[in-house]
Amino acid sequence: MLVLQAFARRPEPGTRLTLVAKDRLTPYSGMLPGHMAGFYPRDALHIDLERLARRCGAVLIQDEAISFDRDAGQVRLRGGGTISYDILSINIGITPDLSDLEGAEEHALAVKPIGDLLPKWDQLVQDAHKPDGPRRIVIVGGGVAGICLAFAVSSSLRAKVGSSIEVTLVSASAAPEINSRMRRRVERALERRGIKVWAGCAAIAVDPQGITLAGGRRIPADRVLVSTQAAPPPALQHCGLAKDEKDFLAVGPTLQVLNDKAVFAAGDCATMLGHPRPKAGVFAVRQGPVLARNLRRALRGEALETYIPQRRHLVLIGTGDGQAIGGRGRWLAFEGRWAWRLKDWLDRRFMRRFS
Ligand SMILES: Cc1cc2nc3c(=O)[nH]c(=O)nc-3n(C[C@H](O)[C@H](O)[C@H](O)COP(=O)(O)OP(=O)(O)OC[C@H]3O[C@@H](n4cnc5c(N)ncnc54)[C@H](O)[C@@H]3O)c2cc1C
Incomplete structure (x- = not known):
């Protein structure tokens, strides 16, 4: 989503972007428990990938990637088709x-x-x-x-x-x-x-x-x-791409998979070797702009940016009653209605970027 948003804001001439996604509407997990607790209507937590793709001139293929063929430079789809790529970015989460x-x-x-x-x-x-x-x-x-x-x-x-x-x-x-x-x-x-x-x-x-x-x-x-x-999604089995000890894609500080410069990965499906972090949305979101810039640089043949994820991040847990508990680092902890208002404000601000 963040890559699409970056390319919508500043299109890259001569580039054809293709988004392969299983679902047209993708839910934002940060607001999902709040929705279940009755604080948000369903459409408030879904992002319309078709609209986002259209905004940046990308083609949305609503299908599931089932395997990646590095030698042929192709993604195979459950629907039977294949897509050729020069540069591939895998961000398919976990199972x-x-x-x-x-x-x-x-x-x-x-x-x-x-x-x-x-x-x-x-x-x-x-x-x-x-x-x-x-x-x-x-x-x-x-x-x-x-x-x-x-x-x-x-x-x-x-x-x-x-x-x-x-x-x-x-x-x-x-x-x-x-x-x-x-x-x-x-x-x-x-x-x-x-x-x-x-x-x-x-x-x-x-x-x-x-x-x-x-x-x-x-x-x-x-x-x-x-x-x-x-666990890593089944599509990553037998792809020949570098993995960590749990079989998630192993990426370096440029978010390229370690054994293939044409393949990038970010979010839950990847592990930054040397800087492993919990599989949490905050890390996926922070990788997004770096991924977008490095995809652009790779297309232009420029040197890539390196990125080290920060260790500390704000954790906010809604308690389902209009309050939240939060913490950061080793000591900070707080709770109350204002903490829920903070979480709500942060989540809505994130979603506004895609509306
Ligand atoms: C209930 C819940 C609450 C959470 N709350 C928080 C929170 O408050 N803060 C936080 O930091 N983290 C939270 N998380 C964790 C957060 O959801 C994940 O870390 C984050 O979504 C990872 O982003 P991602 O882009 O890597 O993967 P995902 O968000 O899982 O996105 C992967 C996308 O790829 C698509 N896809 C998968 N396989 C294929 C395929 N083969 N072909 C095509 N498309 C495919 C999926 O449909 C999906 O759209 C929560 C998780 C859950 C379950």
Whole structure:
């Protein structure tokens, strides 16, 4: 999105831009829990890629890239076509890694890819309205996304269905982006809202009656949402591009894949070797303008810019009730209505860039 925006603002003569995207409307994850909690209408958190592509003269191909052929310089599409490239930029995010969670494919709702989450959420809400519908919701994964979802699910379903809704958050390890002061505030907020937490507990299996933790304890559940570790998308298998130890694309400080100067990658699907950071939108967003400038420089045959991601960043978690908890670095932690207003302002400002 940020590359398209940069090329819309300043077109590059003689360049043909092609955007391959699975969905025409792409949701902005920062506002997704706020939408689930009822703060934003659906169209407020979606970006229309067709309109964005049109603005910069790019061709939008609504299809899925299934493999990359470096020797031929081609992207293969699920629909059967191929696209030739001189320069390729891969920014396809992540898929959920359900391999350590037996039964999750059949019995759990994966939070990623995020574009698929809203239809699953709509179904859950619809089911919850039935007298015998789901009441006990378990969220597996205590990262920032899992915590945001726990607050959003709890406030939304309790408002719609009533106090019979029970939300439980199961977390194997603490989110690295959250400092200890912020973590204490988050724990207190979860407790105040009646959200049960199983911290330091890995879920190992999901079945229609609930989940099983390592050690054998059972947690009954009517629906299970999984927001755990991510895996690289299948399209990256067998592509011959350099990878890190978890099979994400390995890029250097110019955002070029280490073994192919014609291929760039950014966001969750890539790891900057030497400067690994959590897979969070803030890092993807900061890479965007650098990626745009380096694609332009590569097209012109100019020297590329190098980029080192910063370590500290602001983390803001909405609590689903018009308040938020925030933190930055090792010490700063805060919360309140003003923190939600700050998050809301930042998110809306981000979205205005694409409207
Ligand atoms: C509920 C939730 C809340 C979050 N909140 C925050 C937050 O508050 N702050 C924060 O920093 N991070 C947050 N994150 C993390 C954030 O969503 C990701 O880090 C960010 O979206 C990564 O951006 P990306 O561009 O790399 O990938 P994505 O945003 O996942 O975009 C990838 C795009 O590629 C498309 N695509 C995928 N595969 C293919 C293919 N093969 N062919 C064509 N198109 C394809 C997808 O449809 C999608 O449009 C949250 C995540 C979740 C799940």
